[in-house]
Amino acid sequence: xxxxxxxxxxxxxxxxxxxxxxxxxxxxxxxxxxxxxxxxxxxxxxxxxxxxxxxxxxxxxxxxxxxxxxxxxxxxxxxxxxxxxxxxxxxxxxxxxxxxxxxxxxxxxxxxxxxxxxxxxxxxxxxxxxxxxxxxxxxxxxxxxxxxxxxxxxxxxxxxxxxxxxxxxxxxxxxxxxxxxxxxxxxxxxxxxxxx
Numbered sequence: 466x467x468x469x470x471x472x473x474x475x476x477x478x479x480x481x482x483x484x485x486x487x488x489x490x491x492x493x494x495x496x497x498x499x500x501x502x503x504x505x506x507x508x509x510x511x512x513x514x515x516x517x518x519x520x521x522x523x524x525x526x527x528x529x530x531x532x533x534x535x536x537x538x539x540x541x542x543x544x545x546x547x548x549x550x551x552x553x554x555x556x557x558x559x560x561x562x563x564x565x566x567x568x569x570x571x572x573x574x575x576x577x578x579x580x581x582x583x584x585x586x587x588x589x590x591x592x593x594x595x596x597x598x599x600x601x602x603x604x605x606x607x608x609x610x611x612x613x614x615x616x617x618x619x620x621x622x623x624x625x626x627x628x629x630x631x632x633x634x635x636x637x638x639x640x641x642x643x644x645x646x647x648x649x650x651x652x653x654x655x656x657x658x659x660x661x
Contacts, residue, residue: 466657467512470649472519473528476652478639479521479552482646486550491648495657502530510538515657520551521605522585523616531630535593545578546660547597548653551585554605576604598656601649604640611637614657 469491472483480501487497502508510516518535520527535542585598609617609624624634632638 466495466514468495468497468515468517468604468657469507469513470497470508470517470519471502471507471531471534473502473521473531474552475521475523475528476606476611478554478604478641479519479528481606482550482552482603482641483517483519485643485646486519486659488612489647490654493651493654495654502534507538510545510590511539513545515548515653516542516591517550517653518637519550519552519601521551522551525584526552527585529591532589535589535595539593539595542593547595547658548599548601548656549586549590549595549597550601550603550649552603552605552641553581553585554607569581592642598660599649599653601646604642606637606641607634607638608637609634615621647654 470483470487474480483499489498490497496511508518512555516538520531570632582600582602586597586602590597590600607620607627609620612620627634627638
């Protein structure tokens with residue numbers, strides 16, 4: 466079963482996540498092509514049985530290249546097995562058990578996991594009229610020294626909050642759960658086998 470993984474990344478977390486997914490699939494003898502949508506424009510997906518599309522999230526948005534891929538191939542993707550995933554570094558920080566959730570009863574933070582899942586995955590699947598066999602919401606990597614400009618200033622407050630929680634922000638802060646990513650990829654293998 467030939468599988469294509471197409472992703473968009475800003476700071477590298479989504480690329481590393483796509484690599485983890487590809488490693489799990491390859492260990493199950495699944496042929497995988499992995500491509501950064503910004504660096505390589507896919508011209509044809511007819512040879513692939515399964516297509517996995519992922520993106521990093523910044524300012525509540527997917528990167529433009531994977532969304533362009535979804536738009537370009539929306540008709541073909543409806544005829545294939547598809548999975549979607551995103552790496553969003555903010556929701557794990559603000560989730561129920563995250564280091565920046567103040568656990569106040571009136572905390573109505575819009576970045577809790579279910580809302581993030583719906584916003585970043587369910588809504589994108591609907592936008593392109595896709596019915597994915599699976600969708601994965603993963604954390605991301607915060608490299609505050611690499612985030613520049615206005616976004617860096619906006620994130621300065623979050624950096625201070627993380628430091629107040631004892632998190633060293635002088636090095637990249639990775640809040641992805643690699644075991645969760647691998648488990649998700651293993652479930653994809655099962656979905657691939659069942660869909661043959």
